Amino acid sequence: MSFRQNLINARSHIVFLVALGCGLTLVTYIESGLQEESVHVVEEVPDAIAAFEDVTPLPLAITGVSTPEDLEYAAIAWRYFQNNTNPDTGLVNSVDNYPSTTMWETGSYFVATTSAQRLGLIDEAEAVDRIGLALDTLIGMRRFDDLLPNKAYNVNTGELVDYANQAAERGLGWSALDIARLVGALGIVQNNYPVLAPQVADLLAQWDLEQMIEDGQLIGGNIREDNLRRDQEGRVGYEQYAAKAMMLFGYDMYRAYRAEDNLMVQDVEGLPIPVDTRMHRGVTPAFTVSEPYVFDGLEFGFDARSLRFSTAIYSAQEARYANTEILTAVSESHIDVAPYFIYSSVWGGGSPWSVMTFTGERMDSKRTISTKISFAWDALFGTDYTRELLAAIAPLGDPERGWPEGIYEIDGSTNTSVTVNTNAVVLASLSFRAHGPLLRVDR
Template identity: 75%
Template sequence: MKLKSNEKPAVELTDASPMAAFDDITPLSLAIVGETSQDDLAYAQIAWRYFENNTHPETGLVNSADKYPSTTMWETGSYFVAVISANLLGLIDEQEAKSRLSLTLDTLTKIRLFDDILPNKAYNVQTAELVNYANKPVERGLGWSALDIARLVGTLAQITQHYPELAPQVNALLDYWDLSQMVEDGQLIGGNLSDDMLRRDQEGRVGYGQYAAKAMMLFGFDMYRAYDAEEHLMIKDVLGQPIPVDDRLHRNVTPAFVVSEPYVFDGLEFGFDARSHRFATAIYKAQEARYTETGILTAVSESHLDEAPYFVYSSVWGGGAPWAVMTFQGDRLDSKRTVTTKTAFAWYALFGTEYAKELVTALAPLGDPDRGWPEGLYEADGSINGSVTTNTNAVVLAALAFRAFGPLIRSAQ
């Protein structure tokens, strides 16, 4: 609904108490758990095919994108989520799940670390060597991503809950990595090389920061500042919804942006807390409102592209405006906004709304039984964004497992 010039916005924005903007938000009811249809199982089988095609048999690592033999700790965590979800849904048996997880854990306990501290930002899937983002070997590495590692750490808790027999391997991995190096004063600290010197930088913005903090807290780390969303919170009104925006820069280029990603991960893996439930509700409702107002299907998040620059952040708000699509460098690229497959499946699993169901229905024909689920549809012309990735197919599996069993971190209890 568009506001007339003499109308006030639905959300009163104040600098004094940004959290007050959410006082009037009634969180959307969570979808009923225990629903699994034949369509769900067929969708899940398509997603699992991606992992059958892209797991390297010697290292247990998985290509970040179809046939591209590089990975990060974030994507390795996504693989763990995919394996657990596939087992829950009956696509693989428990023995295969444990065998896959055990092999990957064993590799992660042997890989060469950046400066013998923490995992490098990227690894070659076939050799487990340290590489740069072009998948070329680098002797020292690139540094470490605290967010990526924290995301994987959260999935380690899921592994120990579902498969207690693997706890010794998880513990050995945690002993091998010096996680204390990426936590300081309750915040996540990344390691970045600048002129061959290690620079330690705070990582995590509103949404991603709280999701990563939850993961680290599962293993006893004090993440009081990372979990506190209000310290750097500002509110931006998008179609009458209060959108939680971090007031800090992202990558020192553009103000931080808001995507669906960390909120759907939070809900699917941990189960929402009261705050993330309200934040996720507002972010979802803004996307539904855009569809209501324009007739354009909207399901935005970070996403890979099937052409240069190959990765963008499709935001609810970012770079000073709603619905901005941003590159790593902070440039606008709105022509590559994608109706993302993973976001559609996730919102439908979490909230079960008619609009989310419409999203899934629109994207369902894209599933390729031989390759997996692509990123989605380009909004500009309705063509397929044909990039096929670990993250998208893992989220599809996690969403379908959520529909049947609820959050992954609790479903084994």
């Protein structure tokens, strides 16, 4: 299929950019050639996509107000950022008191700050000062091979580091997904704080983003035996979320956005679950988690496809509770024991509800009722079930530290790890309830 036809086929999913006022160059290019063809944008509906035609999208639960309880929960989440922001660099620890960060987590900080300002926890001047300082640091930081941000940095010094937060002269390479997540957050920043747009432009001008895009796909850079290897990054869910972020700045992500090219459907609790046909890191069958779907809704606003996918993914978790009486809100998360990071899936590694480590090993005993996913589903859909999730999570909030990752399903004990990503999602969720997606500017 031709490049041009692929763009046409993706048209129905990128139209959301028009409403947001972003990515106008790409949309204009697509529209200019459609004319009479536009009545039949998609000539064939692949079988995997057709499986979602019977999924009735859930209505969004934007209320337009914040309750006193919402603001109390938000203040707890913001405490994390008050505790973990370095006053010199403006960067934020990825985990409580651990001075390392990635571009993904820096994006989470910008999302959290924008959300906190919308909720009235800080004023616009503080939001601009905080984000502006971090942007200055990012502009001045050394890049991997002078191309793109390294995979990890020391929060206190801005140095390139390895995953043990030890200085790494050359660095580890770059993560296209992490950078794309930050690029999306930069779009949110410049739309909410026009005064910061010149700094955003200066930063993006330093990054050779073309290095991480090839034939409409995301490409990561990985060091293997001192050699740089370029690998396609992203699986269904994460790939489309990252593609949307890059499209905000006019990058051509036609293949990354086409979920149907690498899509299979797995039945979980009677719901069709979108799963990537490709292997995860070349080791295990890919997995489906809630994370990229809730990010899409909270930050950009769903498109027709992602809303159907999200409805199915959420509904499977609600159905598991109905069938087993086990509260279920799963995604990737930190845990407070080795190996410290897991992927709690709706489907993954060949079966439903599997929990996997970074290397693909099963660790189902650490399935967590996720704090961030409980808040996110409640903000997005606001059902009786999401209110039960929040009732279970609410006692965990620590006014002195922030929100921990959640509750271990196996015994009800607390997953005590406290992270930037979870507290950012709590803030974004509470902001969404009152104001809608972050890329929508209320002025």
